[in-house]
Amino acid sequence: MRAFLALLAGLWATAATATEANTLSVQVNYLRVERPAPPTLSNLEPIPDDLGIAGAQLGLADNTTTGSFLGQTYALDVVSVPEGESPLEAARSALAASPYLVLDAPAEALTAIADMPEAQGALLFNATAEDNSLRSEGCRANLLHTAASLSMRSDALMQFFASRRWATLALVEGPRPEDAAFAAALRASATKFGLRIEAEKSWAFDADMRRNASAEVPLFTQELGEHDALLVADETHDFGRYIAFNTWLPRPVAGSEGLVPLAWSPVIEQWGAAQLQSRFTEAAGRPMASEDYAAWAAIRTLGEAVTRTGSADPATLRSYVLGDNFELAGFKGRPMSFRPWNGQLRQPIALAQPRALVASAPLEGFLHQVNELDTLGIDAPESACTAFGE
Template identity: 60%
Template sequence: MPKKTLCRVAVAAVSGFCLMPASGLHAEPLAVEVVYLRQQEMRPPVLSNLDPVPEDLGIAGAEVAMADNATTGKFLGQTYTLNVIDIAPEGDLPTAARDALAGAGLVLVDGTAAEILAVADMPEAAGKLLFNVASGDEALRSADCRANLLHTIPEDGARTDALMQVLAAKRWSKLAMITGPKPADLAYADHLRRSAAKFGLTLVGEKAWSFDTDLRRAATVELPPFTQDLPDHDVLLVADETDDFGRYVENNTWLPRPIAGSEGLEPQGWTHVMEQWGAVQLQNRFEQTAGRDMRSRDYAAWTAVRAIGEAVTRTGSADPATLRGYMLSDAFQLDGFKGRGLSFRSWNGQLRQPIAVANARALVTLAPVEGFLHQRNETDTLGLDEPESQCHAFTE
């Protein structure tokens, strides 16, 4: 008589899987080590310190995912360990990276695009599998892509595409924009322009932010005249990725208009206001671990570690090449609590995922928005599609 399979669901974060009864298991013990390599950021001063950056940003997401993986792994003889290497802003990243890569084949890299690229190009990184959990820089998915580097943080262009899909669906077609002076602000503004053009929206006017006034006292005085000469518009875009002035714009503009971008209606990889598709269960587990809400970088680290766990479970291996091959195959799919399975783009290593477009208190929608179609996968309407990418490392 054939043996019956026993199906278990370990926790809500782990998708259902089938196991043989204990008497039929012959799995060899398998140790899976994951390294979280972080170069801390030197953050510029901003007008407000109301929302400090958590010290465990990203790391907390990896820790929650490791616990999820361990719940599954104990049935299969798999043990998971997380080694966090946290480097000071002026610390020696190359030395720390070489030491980490010498002892581990699976590494989450948290840093700038240049730092992530430097780690991926090290001789010690050959044959290893790296995950970008911090940088949305388009070049890492295009001309500067690397075959050993996958991306679980959304690219910046995918976020702005998601926002423009929502605005286009609402027929809010006339846009104005305020752009901050920092490099990250300027890069985000460029993505907003490109996404607006991509989805047929019109940018009718722009202004560069140049104030150094204490807006905590002067916002109601300075902002109305600053925005007064913008042409009539449906939505005011704010490009303030350094979180400097944007919080003061809403309800202080000359025209009573919604704001979007870095403030107001925001496109994000994750937001704590998501409640559907089991998202509350993930958020609750995260709060129990970190004592705060989950953020996009936490979610990127969580998905990277969970992708590793899913691939290890399905392949029975911790070999980086084996895991990479499975993750980039059509067989891989990850439950990311976003209403559809997540998968990696085989041509540049970017994780396909819906983007939450939300305000501070509620989810407006998940993009891709209904009606924006793609011949392969609707999430490929967000960010670089294969014909647009200059990435060749995944096909060579």
């Protein structure tokens, strides 16, 4: 095993060659595990083919420009694993070429890749999976998360309700596992911030709501009783869009539709974000999504660590990234850093409606003894992650 690791380290040395004292070339691989897109009622927003990938490419371009002044070069290879194929083989060859791997994969694939012998000592970035378990009992020491977790998003929304004193909520939950996971996060966050979800219903229609939402939704929501805001857990954006303005009571909709907590949104334009948005839109020909942002942040994290340490060694970069001196300027108004207890990128969460940013969490008044960003998501005492302990 030891010999094998030594061999591996030798291989990586070629991936990150120091030809001169201060000349570095850093190879990053991006691995996408393709998943079937669930059917949705509306055809309005197709999922872009290059979701996530375009963000990684922008991150690479940003790193390359910076690197050009320091004799550092960066390269990015993208591999997409077709549906039904095991991602492990692709991960193995990616890890043979470089210790730096950005992943767009479901949770089970992420942990399987992180547990491969070839991944020990590598630095993996989760750019899309929001599962709370990956930041808690299911964490891995070699897996950092630039994607925001579900609980970061749900905490952001509940901070907003708490600050508005909208204390009584109702919830409509969709039938898919993603919907259940988001609903669970919303319930936990409501409890955390002292709000009550007084009524819940499961979405149980198979009719085409594009035609009859105005007839069905008022009756469906009538039973929810009195509430200040209606939460919708519909993470595949199937039915939720037909609920707003069709509710029995005139109430704002939030969650997966209406006011949505997001790591990134095209409506963010403060804090210099307009520049990132325009760079992205120019390069990709479409607006920037949360998945693109997380992939961009992963590549920029690497670039920032390489620039500041002058090293391309994965252990050096990992300890710098998890240390106190690391900070990433992420166009969200606060320096971003990684939580040393579970590898999650601390970041503000946007509360966005389709046409404007409503607020940015952490909201004013939600204080924390260490970092206000840690009022969002799994804080050190709540995390069951032990892999980062050593």
